[in-house]
Amino acid sequence: MNKNILFRNYASVFCSLVFSLVLAFSTWTAHADLNATTDDRSTAVPTGWWVYTGVTAAQVSTSLTQNSARLTDVEIHSIVSGAPRFTVRMVKNSGTYAVPGWWWYYGLTFTQVGTQLTANNARLIDLEPYDAGGGIIRYAAVMVSNTGVAARAWSYLSGVSSSQISTHITNSGHRLIDLDTYFVGASKFYSAVFVANTGTDAKSWQWWINQTVAGATAKINAFGGRLVDLERQPDGTYNIVMVKNSGTDAFGWWWVPDFASITDFMNYASQLAARPVDIETYVNALGQRRYLGIFIDNGNAATKRIRGVFAERFLDANGNPTRGIFEAYLKRVSSSVAVDLNSARSAETASSFKVVHLLHALRRVQAGADNLISPFIYYDYLSGTFNDRKNACPDPAKEIIANQRTDYNLEKGLDEMMSISDNRTTRGMVLRYGSTAINTTADLAGMVGTQLRHNIGCAYRNPATNKYSTSLRNDTTAADLAKVYEDVWTSSLLTGTPRSEFLESANPGAGAGTALQSIINAEAALQGKQAFAASFGSLIRTWGKGGSYGTCLPNSLGDCGQKVIIRSGAGLIRIPAKTTGGVVAYRDYTFGRLISDVPVPCFGDDPNIAGDQCPTVTNYEATYSKAANELYREAIRSALLTW
Incomplete structure (x- = not known):
């Protein structure tokens, strides 16, 4: 085994050392990494990232x-x-995360690693030893240019x-940035990459080996x-x-030692x-592939603030997102995204999805293939009150002549689908177009996370079998729904009538609701503009569609295994700013x-029972409603500055 140690020039720095398993620690004034030149593990500027x-x-x-x-990271x-075959992590090579040069290799001997470092005048940020077969140790490596402003005193070891x-x-006096173990027979060896713990790279730090999850948690907390x-051994x-x-080196961060799938890993992040x-x-030991990871904040200030609102109810005591899916998205029309919290994850949204049916019908009208005044067919699926009938789960078995209704034209069917969320006319659109x-x-609209699978109003229940299945989920995302409204507003998807x-x-x-007006009042007061708050709120304009379900995730038999709720909303909001001449000039945003x-544990939707039937649902709804209005706070603050 080659146990050569390659050194780069470094300055000697005192470092205390204590043994307990192995612990090294040093105390310095911590600095946030202003860029990812050293490595990307203490940089929290939002950027694009990918894992494969x-x-x-x-x-x-x-x-x-x-x-x-x-x-930035390669695993075998x-x-x-x-x-x-590799598991890799990568970041956008631009802005804060740009480096003057970088390289990656695999299948190298230890000597060859050194050769490539010399040839590239480079520095390692990740070194991965692996058994290439028959006990032969090879290395995968990621290195960056060690020149100019990226130059660092550093070192690495293996064997x-x-x-x-x-x-x-x-x-x-160097600080560990990468540590791995590997075995040759029964003998354990380490590889390690270090950087000089000086200047802007100076941090108080520790390292520990052979820790249980509980032990690691205790060390982190202490x-x-x-x-x-x-690294898991x-x-x-x-x-x-x-x-x-x-x-300044404090960031929101999380670690999870056991993900059952890469999908779970990605969804968590x-x-x-x-x-x-x-x-x-x-x-x-069961032959199951598992993943573990460390995560750092990657949201802008507004996104992190909205995450904090959702956290009041939707994160567990350990700060983990174990209570369903939550999303928030706000984008200025034809401009940048202001808030992006999990906005690309596909999820059931109930009736907010109906905007897709609306878009399709009106594109047919625009193409001359349909007409708003043409007859429209839909069906009643229940007897009872009007609300009972419009909210019913459309059961194709009941689409018979006796239940057929022809009292609407297409325009009326669309209006009822959107204004009163009529599930009957929504099903009528599916029957009409497919x-x-x-x-x-x-x-065609670029809704990459969207798929219609079932009749809105049935949720995850199949009316033919009375069984539940998540394969019936209508998938869409907060960003996809917002995109429809933006592209209609800009006349990209629809024009004219x-x-x-x-x-x-x-x-x-027209006008701000009570909760939104409270935010306007608070922001106006901070700017000394209380006199404008009411007028500002009255000029708010909105369009959109909400959705609401109480349904079930199935058990192994397809029966109701876990009651769940779904609430959603997407649309467009116009926020009044003013020109230097005092003329109102709206700023348009789409949201989801x-x-x-x-x-x-319950739905709390029995009309025959007074009072709060299910406080759990009430509390979730309150937090969701709070987040829905808080979504616009920064946009309101910015617009008020022009008054």
């Missing part, structure tokens, strides 16, 4: 090109026919023990730390590297507006927000 797993080197290269990205997923790492830290590197223990999460700074993968055609329109009809059907509203598959 089980991919070939060619697939990695393709993704890097498509995303204009650079690798498996060896297939002698060639490695060493934990005590040798400790000695190196003491002698060099230190007030933030993990920057995490074959015996189920963990090696951790952390920095002090305080001062997106739900929290977080970016993974470390990903590891392994196969457990679900395939409606989905095609969604695709069809565009006007869309806006007429989409529940136009939702909570979906939120577990509840």
Whole structure:
């Protein structure tokens, strides 16, 4: 085993050393990394990021090109026919995260790693030893240019023990940024990458090995730390590297030692507006692929604030998103995104989805293939009150002549679908055009997370079998729904009469509601503009559609296994700003927000019972409503500055 140690020039810095398993710590004034030149694990400027797993080197290269990205972490997923498959993490190679040059390699010997470093005048940010077969150790490596402003004193080791790492830290004053273990036979060795713990890179930090989850958690809490590197060992223990999460180096962060799938990993990050700074993968004793990760804030200030509102009810005691899906999205029309919290995750939204049916029908009208005054057919599925009938689950078995209704034309059918959320006329649109055609329109509109699968009003229940299945979920996203309103508003999807009809059907509203007016009043007071608050609120204009369900996730038999609620809303809001001449000049925003598959013990929807039947639902709805209005606070503040 080659145990050579490669050093780069460094300044000697005193570093205290304590042994307990292995702990090294140093105390410095912590600084947030202003850019990702050293590495990206203490940088929380929002950026694009991607994770891929089980991919070939060619697939990695393709993704890097498509995303204009650079690798920041490479893991060996498996060896297939002698060639490695990878799990990789990458970031957009621009702005704060841009580096003057970078390279990645695999299948290298330790000596070859050094050769490539010299050839590129580079510095390692990730070194991954792996068994290439037959006990032959090879390395995958990610390196960046170590020149100019990116130059750092640094070092790396491999084929060493934990005590040798400790000695190196003491002698060099360097700080660990990457730590891995590997085995040759029964012998365990470490590889490690360090950076000089000086100047802007100086941080208080610790490292520990052979920790249980409980032990690691205790160490993190005692230190007030933030993990920057995490590795699971074959015996189920963990090696951790952390920095002090305080001062300007304090960020929102999370770690999870066991994800059942890469989908769970990605959903977790997106739900929290977080970016993974470390990903590891392994196969457990049952032969199941698992993932673990460290995450750091990746949202702008407005997104983090909205996350905080949802956190009041939708995060558990450990700060994890275990209480359903929540999303929030706000975008200025023809401009940038202002709030983006999990906005691309597909979820059930109930009747907010009906805007897709509206869009399809009016595009047919615009194409001359349909007419607003043409006859429209729909069906009654229940007897009883009007509300009972309009809210019914459309059961195709009941679409018989006796239940057929022809008292509406197409325009009336669309209006009823949107204004009173009539499920009967919504089903009438599907019967008229077909679900395939409606989905095609969604695709053409760029709604990449949207798919119509079932009749709105039935939720996850199949009326033919009275069984529940999430395969019946109508998928869409907060961003997709907002996009419809933006592209109609800008006349990209509809023009002329069809565009006007869309806006007429989409529940136009004038003036701010009570909750929104309270936000306007508060923001106006902060600017000393209380006298303008009422006038400002009266000029608010809105269009949109909401949705609401109480349904069930199935158990193994397809019966109701867990009651869940769904609430949603999407649309367009005009916020009044003023020109320098005092003329109102609206700022237009599209929005989407939702909570979906939120577990509840009850629905609280029995009209025969007075009072609050289900406080759990009431509390969730209150938080959702608060977030729905808080979504606009920064936009309101900015517009008030012009008054």
